[in-house]
Amino acid sequence: xxxxxxxxxxxxxxxxxxxxxxxxxxxxxxxxISSREYLIKEGQYCNYNHFIVKGCFxxxxxNKKGVEKTVNFGIEDWWLTDFDSFMNKTQTQLNIQATEDxxxxxxxxxxxxxxxxxxxxxxxxxxxxxxxxxxxxxxRIQFMFNLSGEELYNTFYEYNPEFVQRIPxxxxxxxxxxxxxxxxxxxxxxxx
Amino acid sequence: xxxxxxxxxxxxxxxxxxxxxxxxxxxxxxxxISSREYLIKEGQYCNYNHFIVKGCFxxxxxNKKGVEKTVNFGIEDWWLTDFDSFMNKTQTQLNIQATEDxxxxxxxxxxxxxxxxxxxxxxxxxxxxxxxxxxxxxxRIQFMFNLSGEELYNTFYEYNPEFVQRIPxxxxxxxxxxxxxxxxxxxxxxxx
DNA sequence: TATATTTCTTAATCTAGATTAAGTTTTTCT
DNA sequence: AGAAAAACTTAATCTAGATTAAGAAATATA
Numbered sequence: 001x002x003x004x005x006x007x008x009x010x011x012x013x014x015x016x017x018x019x020x021x022x023x024x025x026x027x028x029x030x031x032x033i034s035s036r037e038y039l040i041k042e043g044q045y046c047n048y049n050h051f052i053v054k055g056c057f058x059x060x061x062x063n064k065k066g067v068e069k070t071v072n073f074g075i076e077d078w079w080l081t082d083f084d085s086f087m088n089k090t091q092t093q094l095n096i097q098a099t100e101d102x103x104x105x106x107x108x109x110x111x112x113x114x115x116x117x118x119x120x121x122x123x124x125x126x127x128x129x130x131x132x133x134x135x136x137x138x139x140r141i142q143f144m145f146n147l148s149g150e151e152l153y154n155t156f157y158e159y160n161p162e163f164v165q166r167i168p169x170x171x172x173x174x175x176x177x178x179x180x181x182x183x184x185x186x187x188x189x190x191x192x
Numbered sequence: 193x194x195x196x197x198x199x200x201x202x203x204x205x206x207x208x209x210x211x212x213x214x215x216x217x218x219x220x221x222x223x224x225i226s227s228r229e230y231l232i233k234e235g236q237y238c239n240y241n242h243f244i245v246k247g248c249f250x251x252x253x254x255n256k257k258g259v260e261k262t263v264n265f266g267i268e269d270w271w272l273t274d275f276d277s278f279m280n281k282t283q284t285q286l287n288i289q290a291t292e293d294x295x296x297x298x299x300x301x302x303x304x305x306x307x308x309x310x311x312x313x314x315x316x317x318x319x320x321x322x323x324x325x326x327x328x329x330x331x332r333i334q335f336m337f338n339l340s341g342e343e344l345y346n347t348f349y350e351y352n353p354e355f356v357q358r359i360p361x362x363x364x365x366x367x368x369x370x371x372x373x374x375x376x377x378x379x380x381x382x383x384x
Numbered sequence: 385t386a387t388a389t390t391t392c393t394t395a396a397t398c399t400a401g402a403t404t405a406a407g408t409t410t411t412t413c414t
Numbered sequence: 415a416g417a418a419a420a421a422c423t424t425a426a427t428c429t430a431g432a433t434t435a436a437g438a439a440a441t442a443t444a
Contacts, residue, residue, distance in 0.1 A: 061334065069337050071330065084327045093334075116316065123315040124308065130322035135276045137329040138263065142253065142285075144336060145261050145369055149431065168391065177337055182431055184393050341401065360421065374401055376423050 002030055005053050006105055009077050013128040016121035024122055027111035031104050039080070039096040039104070046085035046092045048106040052078050055102020058171055059094045070174040073167070079129065099167055144177060150186050152176045194222055197245050198297055201269050205320040208313035216314050219303035223296050231272070231288040231296070238277035238284045240298040244270050247294020250363055251286045262366040265359070271321065291359055336369060342378050344368045 003025050010016060010024070028051075033039065039057065040046045050057075057074045059082070071094065074080035085092035086109055116123055143152060153176060157164055164172065173183035195217050202208060202216070220243075225231065231249065232238045242249075249266045251274070263286065266272035277284035278301055308315055335344060345368060349356055356364065365375035 061338075063338050069334075071334060071337075083323055083330065087323055087327065116319075118312075120310075120312040120315060123312060123319055127308075127315055127319040127322060130319060130326060131275055131279055134322060134325055134329070135279065137326070137333070138275065141329070141333065141336075142261075142263060144333075145263075146253075146255050170391070178430095179432060180392070181394085181433080185431090188393080362421065370400095371402060372422070373403080373424085377401090380423080 002053075003028070003105075005077065006051055009051075010122075010125050014121040014125040016119065016125070020119045020121050023115050023119060027107050027115060028105040029107070031106060033098045033102040033104060035098050035100050035102075037098050039098070040082065040085075040092055041095050042093055043091050044085075045089060046082045046094075047109050049079055049081040049086060049109075049112065050074075050096075051105040051107075052076055052080060053103040053105060055104075056099045056166060057096055057102065058099055058167070058175075059096045060171075060174070061093050061095065068174060070171050073163075073171075073175065075163070075166075099171070149176065149178045149182055150189070152178075153183065153186050154190070194245075195220070195297075197269065198243055201243075202314075202317050206313040206317040208311065208317070212311045212313050215307050215311060219299050219307060220297040221299070223298060225290045225294040225296060227290050227292050227294075229290050231290070232274065232277075232284055233287050234285055235283050236277075237281060238274045238286075239301050241271055241273040241278060241301075241304065242266075242288075243297040243299075244268055244272060245295040245297060247296075248291045248358060249288055249294065250291055250359070250367075251288045252363075252366070253285050253287065260366060262363050265355075265363075265367065267355070267358075291363070341368065341370045341374055342381075344370075345375065345378050346382070 006028065007021060007025075010021065016024070030053075033055065039048075039050055042061065052074050054076060057080055058070050059072045059074075059080065060068045060070045062068055072080070080096060082092040082094045082096070084090060085094075089109075116126070143155065147155060153172075156172070156176060169183055169187075170180040173180045176183070198220065199213060199217070202213065208216070222245075225247065231240075231242055234253065244266050246268060249272055250262050251264045251266075251272065252260045252262045254260050264272070272288060274284040274286045274288070276282060277286075308318070335347065339347060345364075348364070348368060361375055361379075362372040365372045368375070
């Protein structure tokens with residue numbers, strides 16, 4: 001059923017009782033999102049955290065020159081939100097957009113806070129996830145520092161071959177921190 | 193006394209009982225670190241997380257060309273470790289070094305896990321801290337994408353004027369992602 | 385199945401920041 | 415206080431990747 005993915009995910013990182021699972025499930029809202037639809041848009045208040053059951057999203061902002069910069073991707077079993085807006089109730093600078101038809105489970109900050117007030121294991125679940133996100137962020141920062149554009153692409157391709165097929169190249173270029181033209185140059189080089 | 197800083201910090205983000213605080217305090221080890229001493233070195237297993245009571249640290253790795261790249265700084269009231277090594281029991285690629293005489297409280301993974309097994313509020317404390325770290329990491333990634341070297345320096349200076357005095361410029365340059373020579377150029381421009 | 389829109393490629397030119405190298409200033413240690 | 419080490423500056427040259435522009439493929443829509 002519809003909560004299978006999230007329950008499996010929770011059980012992978014914590015050991016909640018039936019009641020703890022139930023209290024969490026009760027506050028989730030299922031939603032279908034079409035390709036290119038937005039979960040949140042720049043300027044809004046991001047009151048939800050979103051668990052991706054199916055599909056792919058990107059978060060991006062538009063810089064001074066009007067160029068879209070992809071900050072993150074999210075696929076199945078990832079949580080996606082703008083934490084700054086979600087936690088601090090500030091206006092978000094990010095857009096989160098579906099890159100394909102998707103299904104999500106969303107949870108509001110206020111409901112989540114209530115559950116986190118009384119459930120040790122749900123706290124643990126989010127703590128562990130955040131630890132893993134921290135590791136990923138640190139690794140990404142290290143890569144950005146250490147690798148040339150070409151090495152970044154090759155490394156990304158090596159670890160996520162199927163994902164490269166799943167998204168437009170210009171989004172990947174933006175995520176890796178360079179222009180689509182330069183990515184095109186790299187790919188020509190690689191495949192010849 | 194010696195646990196004042198950490199207790200205040202915990203109470204800022206969670207609401208632990210006396211017993212929860214005590215169970216956590218019991219597993220902390222106080223340590224004095226001299227300037228330039230290492231908390232961990234590349235190749236070691238990083239079994240501790242470190243809370244900085246006093247002083248300043250930098251974490252860095254050495255790239256293929258032998259150049260040191262500063263990944264993070266930590267000052268009073270920050271936790272510092274290599275999460276990848278700490279969580280996954282892998283060899284760390286990072287060095288964590290004191291940039292001035294320091295006092296830390298360290299906690300081993302195994303002891304921390306025991307406390308986290310039974311204390312909701314200590315789980316919450318670390319979850320909330322990690323949420324804040326996530327926000328900082330995301331902001332940093334956005335800055336790295338969006339700002340020129342000069343803008344990066346000016347922004348950093350604006351938000352951390354006192355900190356710029358506290359560390360050698362070449363570490364800051366490395367943290368911001370460019371060379372000390374380029375930072376020198378920027379500063380000449382700024383102050384003339 | 386044709387047309388419009390989006391995405392990708394190629395190539396010429398340009399620029400932010402790297403590299404190298406030498407000299408200067410500051411800090412540390414005895 | 416003096417020597418050695420560490421940190422910072424300046425300037426010339428070089429390069430990875432940006433920018434601009436125009437055309438070609440691929441996808442979506444009618």
